Amino acid sequence: DQLSCLVFRWLAIPWIQSELDKWVSVQNRSAVRGKETLLHGIPELIRHKPEKFGAIPIPPEVLCHLEDEYAPRHHPVFQLIPAIFTNQAAAFYVNLRCPPVTFDTFWDIYRGVL
Numbered sequence: 001d002q003l004s005c006l007v008f009r010w011l012a013i014p015w016i017q018s019e020l021d022k023w024v025s026v027q028n029r030s031a032v033r034g035k036e037t038l039l040h041g042i043p044e045l046i047r048h049k050p051e052k053f054g055a056i057p058i059p060p061e062v063l064c065h066l067e068d069e070y071a072p073r074h075h076p077v078f079q080l081i082p083a084i085f086t087n088q089a090a091a092f093y094v095n096l097r098c099p100p101v102t103f104d105t106f107w108d109i110y111r112g113v114l
Helices: 002-028 043-048 060-070 083-095 106-113
Strands: none
Touching (some): 002 083, 002 106
16 A cells, blocks of 8 residues: 555665665775776775876766766655655654664664555
């Protein structure tokens, strides 16, 4: 049903994004091993000092412009949950005392918000 789908999106998307962000952070601070890449080194270092790795520096404002043009934050594709629902779900989550969302707690929190 639509309510369970919205609760799932409201809870799962930020949690999964957080887990992906942690993974990316670890990967970007580690050298690539056992894979063919165009540039060899730690991705975070390559990003901040591309000239040391034979890459062309791209100014951050160019990347921001491209993001704004091709993936604007307010585009409907990024609005996965109606704002009014977000407010209601957050109120139920606060009533649960805002437990951290983890692999072990996800379904209990889901049922509590639902």
